[in-house]
Amino acid sequence: MNLFNLRIMNTVQNQIIRNLLVGIGALLLAIGCSNDSTDSVRPFASKVSLTLSRYYNAQGTTTLPVWESSSQAGVYVPGSSVASYASPILPGSQTSLFLFSFEGPRQEVSTIVGFWPADAPVFCENGRLQTTIPTLQDGTVSPCLIGKSTGRLDSYEGCEMTLSQIFCVMYISVKKGDYAVREVTVKANGGEAIAGELSVGIDDWAASASEQTITVTLPELLDCSQEAQIIPVMIAPVTLNKGYTATLTDTDGNSFAVSTNDPVELTAGGKYDTDEAASSYATELIFCGDNMIYMINADLADATGYKDAVTWSWDATTAATTLGLAASRCNHLDDCKPVNNGKQILATSSYHWCVLLDVETQQILFHTTSSSNAHSAEILPDDRIVVACSEGTGSTNNVLQLYNIASPNVIVDQVPLTSAHGVVWNEANQRLYAIGEQSLQVYSLKNWDTATPSLELEKTIQTPQNGLHDMTLVNSNTLCIAGKRAYLYDIGADRFTEMTLFSSSTSIKSLNYNDETGELWYTDATHPEGSQSWSTQTIRYATDMNASSETRTIKVPDLDMYKVRVLNW
Template structure:
C-alpha cells in the first residue's frame, strides 16, 4: 500500500513538473493577445486659423485613438482620458499586442480624424480644396512593452504644416488663393508618413483656398491660413491670389523651403499690383500708403508700412536727433528694398520686409538721393556745402560701409538714375545733366567715367526719375521729359509756374503724375510741403487730387506701384 502511494506521489510530481515546464516554455509564444496598456498622452500646441497657437486640453467627452503599428493593417482602438481638463492625461487602452516583446504604437487626436495605419505608414489627406480654416491631426509614436506597470508616453504634434499667406493692407478684397510648389513636389492630397522616420510625401501639387466670404484688406494686413504637407520644396512655391474684381497677383519664394510638421511658414506680404501704392518721406519717417484709401485731409488710414529712421541710430552711430531730415526713399530691387538718404549726411539701404539696414554710410554730406548700381554698388548724390564730399556723386560697395570707392564732382548734386538699357548713370545738379559709364567695374577700384554733360533748360534741379529706357523726368524749377536718344527736353506745362519741385514721378503709359512741390512751402521748413499731389495730365492747369500730410515736413514721394 505504501509502495502504491509512493508511486502516485511520484506521478503527481512528474505532472506538476511537466506543467511548470509547459508554462515556462509558453513565454516563447509571444503572439499578439488582448491586453491593457497604460498610456500617457500629451497634446501639443498647433497653429490655428488666426495666426496664433492653440493649446488643446483633454475634454471629458474626448477620446484618443491608438494603432498597433507593428500589424500590417491594424484597426484603431479608442479610450477616454482618465484625467480630463489638462493637456496631459493617462489613458487605458485595450488592444491586441505581444505580452512580453516591445511594440510600436501610434496615438492620435481627434479620434474621428481621417487617419489610417498601413504597413508601417500613416495615411491621411491634406485637402486640395480648403476654406481658410485649420483642422489639425495630432499624432505621436512610442515603442515599449505595453503591459508593464510603467506603460508608455507620447507627445502628440500636428502632422501638417500651417502656411500663413500674408496679404498686405490695401483697397481690395481677396476671394481665392492658390498655392503651388515650383519644383513639382506634392503638397496636398494623400499624405503618407513613414512611422519609422516620420518622413512625409503627398500626391497633389496644388492647394486652392476659396474663402467663404471675401477677405477685406482695407483696414489691415490679413492672413490666409493653409494646411500644407510637411515636405521640402526644392524651388520654393508660388501663391496666386485673386481679388473680387478678378485681378490676380502673387507672392512666393524661389529658393528651397522646408515645411516642418507641426510648424508654420509665413510668406512675404502679397501686394496687389492693381492698387496705387506710394512711399514718401520727411523728418524721421518713411510711410507707404495705398492711395485709394487716402483722402484729401489725411493719409493715416491708408498706411500699409512705415519706418522710423531713429531705429537705425545704433547702426549709423548717430544720435537719434540726427536720424532726421529724410529727403529720399527710392524703391529698388523690384520694390524689395528702399534707398533712403538724409541731408544730415547719411544713406541706408533698407530691406522692406524685415526693416534690416543692409548698407549704411555717414560719409555723404547733404545726401539728397541714391541709386542701386550693378554688382551691389550704390551711388549717392551729395548736394551743396563746404566739405570735400559736397557737390559730388560718391560710389560705394554694399559690403563696405563708409568707404568711398570713387567720387566725381557735380555742383548741387540732387538726383541719380541708372538705366539698364543704355548701361549709363544719369546725374543732375544745378543746371547740368551728367552722363557716366561704368569703368573698371569688375575690379576692386571701380570708377565712373563722365561721358557727356548736357545743359538743362532751367537750373535749380531737385529730382530726376526713370520713365522708360529712353526717357527721364526732371524737375526743380519747372519740369521736363528728357528724350535720351534725341537729346531733347520737352516741358510739362502743369509745372510752368513751379520753382521748387522736390520730387516728380511720371507714368508714360497712363499719363499719371505723383509729385511734391514746395513752391509755396508748407510745414516748418522753407523747402518742405505737406501735400502729395496727383495729376492725370502733364499739361493741365492744376492737379487732379491731393493727399494732405499735416504732421510731417514732406520732401519726396515715390511710386511703389502705379
C-alpha cells in the same frame, strides 16, 4: 466645504488613482503571463501616456489643447490596420495616462503610432501613416496631432509619446488696401505635391503628398481696407525646391500674387509666413519728411489726410545708435527710393547720411554718415551704392560717392558734380545718370570687377533749366527730370520735351511719371507748406502731363515733406 473635508476628498481621490494604476499593472501582468506563446492571438492591455502639443491656428497664434473627459485618442500597433481608442484617465491637463486594449500576439519591442483627435482621418498600414490635407479649404486650421513611441506594449511601465501637428501652416500675408479677398490658390513652382493624400514613413517620418494645388475659398470676404490680413493654409511638410506662388482673387475678379523662387522647407508642426501680397490694382506710395517714411495705399487716402491709408512706417530716430548720431540728427529725410522690387528702401538725409533699409524687418543693411547733404542714392550692380551729395563747402559736398554695401562708411570712389541731386541706373544701357545744377551727366562703370571700381564720366548734357531737384527712370530710353519746370529726356534722340503741367513750377521736389497710363505723382514746393522754405504738405496726382492742374491731392499736414515715390502704380 471645510479644509478637513477637502483633505479627505483629495486623499480618497489620490487613493482611487493609485488603486487604478495598481489594477492596470496587475491586469497587464496577468495578461502577459496567461500565455507564453509569441504567436497566439490574445487580448492584452497597454498603458500609454500621451502629451498634446501646441499647434498653429487660423489666427496666426498657437493653441494648447488639453485632454477632456469626452475626448479620445487613437493608437495603431504593428500588424494591425485597425486603431484602438481610449479616453484619458486624467482629463483636464496637457498630459494624461490612457489604457488601450488590443488583440494580437505577445508584443516584443515595437513602434506604435498615436493620434488626436480620434475622428481625424488617420490610417496606418505597411509601415506608413496616411492622412489627408484637403485641396479645398476654407481658411480654418484643423488639428491632426500625431506621434510615435518604441517599446514593449504589454510591459508594466507602458510607453509615452508626444503628439504634434503633422502638417505645416502657411500664412499668406495680405497688405492693407481698398479691396477684399475671396479666394487664394497655392502651387509649388517646382511641381511638388502639397496636399491630398499625405503619406508619412513611420521609420523616417518623411512625408509625401499627392496633389499639387490648394484652393482656399473664404466663407466671408476678407476685408483689407482697415488693416493687413492673413490667410492660413494647411500644407504638406515638404520641401519646395523652386518656391511657391500664391494667387489671390479679390471681389472684382482681379488677381494678384505673392511668390518666391527660393527653396522653401515646410516643416511638420511649423509655420511659414509669406511676403505681403498687395493688389496690383491698388496704388502704393512712399513719402518722407522730417524723421519719418510712410507707405500708404493711395486709394484709401483723400484730400483731408493720409493716416487711415498707412500700411508701413519707419522712424529714422530708431537708427541713431547704428548711425552713431544724436536722435535730433536722424531727421531731414529727403529721399525714400524703393529698390530691389520694393523690398528695400534707400533713404537719404540732408543731415549727411544714407541707409539701405529692409522693409520687412526694418533692419539697416548699409549706412554711411560721410555723405554730406545727401539728396538721393541708387543701387548699382554687384552690391554697390552711389550717393548724390549736394551743396556745401566740405570735401564730400558736390560729389557722387561710391560705396560697397558690405563696407559702411568706406568711400570707394568720389567724382565731382555741383549741386548733385539725383542718380538713376539704367540697366538697359549699363549707364549711370546724375543731375546737378543745370547738367545731366552720364557715367560708365570702370574696373567694376576689381577692388577699385570707379565712375567714369562719358558725357555732360546741358538741361533746359537749372535748379534741378529730381530724376526718375520712365523706361529704358526715357528720363523724367524736374526742378524748375519738368522735362522728359529721350536718351536715344538726345532731346528734351517739356511737361507743360509744370510750366509755372519753380521747385518740384519729386516727379514720378507712368508713360503707359499718363499718371503722375509729385511734390511741388513752389508755394512752400510747413515750417521750411523747401517743404510741402501735399502729395499731388495728375493724369495728363500737359494739363492745367492736378487731378487730386493727399494732405500730409503733420510733416515737412520732401519726396514721394511710387511703389506700385
